Every structure is written in C-alpha cells, then in structure tokens.
Amino acid sequence: MIQSGLGLYIHIPWCEKKCPYCDFNAHALPVAHQLDPVLETRYLNQLLLDLDQDIETFGIAAELTSVFFGGGTPSLLSSRGLGFLLAEINKRLPITTTTECTLEANPGSSDHAKFVGYRAAGINRLSIGVQSFSNTALQRLGRTHTRSDARNAIDAARRAGFSNINLDLMHGLPGQTPDSAIADLDFAAQFAPEHLSWYQLTIEPNTVFYSTKPELPVESFLQAITDEGLDWLQSQGFARYEISAFARSDALQSQHNLTYWRFGDYLGIGAGGHGKLSRENTLLEIQRTQKTRVPKDYLNNPNRRVTEVPIQERPIEFLMNACRLVEGFALTDFEQATGLASKVLEAFIAKGTQQGLVSASSGRVTPTAAGLEFLDSLLLLA
Ligand SMILES: C[S@@+](CC[C@H](N)C(=O)[O-])C[C@H]1O[C@@H](n2cnc3c(N)ncnc32)[C@H](O)[C@@H]1O
Numbered sequence: 001m002i003q004s005g006l007g008l009y010i011h012i013p014w015c016e017k018k019c020p021y022c023d024f025n026a027h028a029l030p031v032a033h034q035l036d037p038v039l040e041t042r043y044l045n046q047l048l049l050d051l052d053q054d055i056e057t058f059g060i061a062a063e064l065t066s067v068f069f070g071g072g073t074p075s076l077l078s079s080r081g082l083g084f085l086l087a088e089i090n091k092r093l094p095i096t097t098t099t100e101c102t103l104e105a106n107p108g109s110s111d112h113a114k115f116v117g118y119r120a121a122g123i124n125r126l127s128i129g130v131q132s133f134s135n136t137a138l139q140r141l142g143r144t145h146t147r148s149d150a151r152n153a154i155d156a157a158r159r160a161g162f163s164n165i166n167l168d169l170m171h172g173l174p175g176q177t178p179d180s181a182i183a184d185l186d187f188a189a190q191f192a193p194e195h196l197s198w199y200q201l202t203i204e205p206n207t208v209f210y211s212t213k214p215e216l217p218v219e220s221f222l223q224a225i226t227d228e229g230l231d232w233l234q235s236q237g238f239a240r241y242e243i244s245a246f247a248r249s250d251a252l253q254s255q256h257n258l259t260y261w262r263f264g265d266y267l268g269i270g271a272g273g274h275g276k277l278s279r280e281n282t283l284l285e286i287q288r289t290q291k292t293r294v295p296k297d298y299l300n301n302p303n304r305r306v307t308e309v310p311i312q313e314r315p316i317e318f319l320m321n322a323c324r325l326v327e328g329f330a331l332t333d334f335e336q337a338t339g340l341a342s343k344v345l346e347a348f349i350a351k352g353t354q355q356g357l358v359s360a361s362s363g364r365v366t367p368t369a370a371g372l373e374f375l376d377s378l379l380l381l382a
C-alpha cells in the first residue's frame with residue numbers, strides 16, 4: 001500500500017541554451033528557440049507510456065496531491081500540449097481541486113497568452129526562474145533573459161490570474177555585494193510573490209563554471225549576504241521552512257517539495273526523472289525509480305531502473321531530506337517512512353545535540369540554525 005499522498009514529477013529536458021552553472025538534466029533545444037511540435041507530441045506520448053508503465057508495475061491507484069513540471073524549461077511546452085497531458089494524467093490518476101499543479105517557467109519563454117492557456121489547462125502554481133533582477137548578474141550567469149523580461153513574465157502571470165507564484169532567486173553571484181543581493185530581494189518584493197526560493201550559487205562538477213570558475217564573492221561577503229538576506233526575508237513576512245524555501249504562510253509552502261523532504265512517495269516521469277515509492281508487504285519496501293537521461297534515448301524507451309533502498313541506507317536517505325526542514329521531523333514520522341525503529345537514530349541525535357546541530361524534545365528532532373547552515377556536517381553524524 002502506498003503511503004498517504006502521492007506526487008508526480010514530470011521532467012522537461014530542454015532549454016533554449018544550457019546555463020554555465022547548471023547541472024540539471026537540461027539539454028539545448030535541437031531546433032533553436034522553440035520546441036518543435038512534432039518532438040513535443042512524441043515526448044508527451046512517451047511521458048504517458050512511462051506513466052502507464054509505473055502505474056502497472058507499482059499497482060498505483062491514488063489521487064495526486066501534487067504535480068510538478070520541472071526542467072529544463074517546462075514553459076517551452078505549448079498550452080495545448082500541456083492541456084492534453086494533464087487531461088490524460090487525470091484519466092489515470094485523479095487530479096482534484098486540491099492538487100497543487102506547479103510549472104517552472106523561464107522568463108525568456110513565457111508570455112501572457114501562454115500563461116492563460118496553462119491556467120486553463122490546470123496549472124495553479126507558477127515557479128518563475130528569475131535568478132536576479134540585475135542585468136549584469138544575469139549576463140554573467142549566461143541567462144537569455146533580462147530584468148525587464150522577468151518583470152514582464154511576473155506581470156503576465158498575475159494578469160493571467162495566477163495567485164500562487166514562486167520566484168527563484170540565486171545569491172552569492174559573481175560580483176555580488178550584500179547590498180546588491182538585498183536589492184534583488186527588494187525588487188522581488190514589489191511583485192508580492194507568495195513564495196521565494198533563495199539559493200546560494202553552487203559550482204557543480206560537469207558545468208562550464210566548474211572548468212572556468214567565475215570570481216565569486218569573498219567568504220565574508222557570502223556570510224553577510226546570507227545573514228542579511230535571511231533577516232530581510234523574515235522582516236518581510238517570508239517564513240523559512242526549508243534551507244532555501246520561504247513562504248508567506250504555511251498553506252503556501254510547496255506541497256510537492258514537502259513530499260520529497262518528508263520522504264513521501266512520488267512518481268517521476270520524463271528523461272532522467274526520479275521517483276520513490278513505498279509499499280507495505282510484511283516489511284516496508286522502498287523503491288527508487290530512474291528513467292533514461294538523454295532525451296533522444298528516452299524517446300526510444302523510458303527504460304525504467306528500479307532499485308530497492310536497503311535497510312542500512314534508509315536512515316541517511318531520510319535525514320538528508322528531513323533535516324532540510326525547519327520543522328525537522330517526529331520520530332514517529334521516521335518510523336512510518338522508513339519502517340525502522342527510531343532507536344537507530346539514538347547516536348545521531350546524541351552527537352548532533354552535543355554539537356549544537358539539532359535539538360530533540362517531545363519525540364521531535366529539529367535542526368538548529370547551525371544545523372541548517374552546516375547540513376553536510378550534521379549528516380556526517382548519521
Ligand atoms: C530546475 S532549475 C530550473 C528552472 C528554470 N529552468 C530556470 O533556470 O529558470 C531550478 C532552480 O535551481 C536553481 N539553480 C540551478 N542551478 C543552480 C546552482 N548551480 N546553484 C544554485 N542554484 C541553482 C535556479 O534558481 C533554478 O531556477
């Protein structure tokens with residue numbers, strides 16, 4: 001039996017251009033500027049085949065709590081294509097009035113008509129990849145959009161009736177100062193977004209920035225940006241609920257991402273899509289799925305790989321997710337999600353408490369501010 005709640009992640013693997021800092025499964029479009037309609041149709045049909053195979057293998061019959069179109073650049077999809085896909089998904093796994101349906105949109109590939117179509121198709125939350133409102137910073141990041149494209153995309157989303165908007169912003173950018181980082185947040189605030197994702201730029205292997213490192217702000221600047229940014233977010237009513245996620249109210253937290261962080265169940269379809277599913281047999285079985293990463297291979301065969309999460313890896317897998325949350329986790333959540341007794345966490349909790357990285361009381365484990373900042377050190381204790 002699947003645990004309560006089921007998310008669906010749908011990966012769209014193309015972008016207009018690959019950004020030099022990005023290590024997501026994102027590939028430059030085969031034909032510049034637009035997703036060729038023939039390719040779109042083939043991909044959408046393959047997504048449905050992929051979904052049907054997952055449903056059959058895992059015997060799934062559940063309503064969806066969330067659907068998340070991530071990328072890549074999902075806003076390359078036509079609203080007609082998206083409407084077809086959501087209607088077909090709904091025939092298989094019901095999408096209800098309470099299902100959160102998010103789509104990641106790039107400012108460069110978004111306009112009012114498209115957003116109207118997305119809303120009509122059933123998208124009720126947009127996540128717009130702004131990254132920065134500074135044209136200089138955007139250029140250094142190799143983005144194809146400008147500050148005015150970002151503003152137009154957000155305005156268009158509001159005019160199309162979206163009342164649940166997340167803006168992705170990055171900080172710690174080349175040439176950024178604490179003042180310019182706060183200026184980005186200030187600029188974002190004028191759009192009154194319901195949610196902000198505020199990520200520190202990381203330099204990932206296999207990216208252009210890894211081989212040709214840009215000059216990043218010095219450590220004292222990075223620390224000041226983080227400290228001042230967190231203060232700003234709090235003072236403006238954005239409550240932090242995960243390391244990089246801030247919402248205006250509990251109801252506006254990302255339900256889809258909470259499923260990941262709470263070690264819940266989700267299907268993952270599309271090139272390189274990941275899923276995680278658990279079912280009760282005599283013992284709890286937890287399985288991870290992954291699909292073929294390269295789009296042209298995926299179009300031939302989604303080629304699902306299923307791996308069992310062994311008992312000994314469950315605590316660290318759970319903690320890697322749950323310790324990102326400000327609320328932490330209840331020991332009973334751990335037991336339910338992993339099928340293990342919570343006493344296996346005793347040493348972790350004792351060391352974490354001693355080092356000031358977690359606190360534990362009334363059957364709950366909560367990362368401290370230091371634990372959130374030094375998550376890697378905390379996880380080394382597991
Ligand atoms: C899946 S990505 C793609 C969303 C969309 N294609 C875009 O780039 O606007 C989601 C977010 O991750 C963040 N991100 C991507 N690479 C990053 C990196 N190296 N360091 C920090 N944040 C990153 C960006 O804020 C991005 O909007």
Ligand code: SF4
Nearest residue numbers: 015018019022026072
């Ligand atoms: S647009 Fe987004 S997903 Fe695409 S390459 Fe850039 S950061 Fe990666």
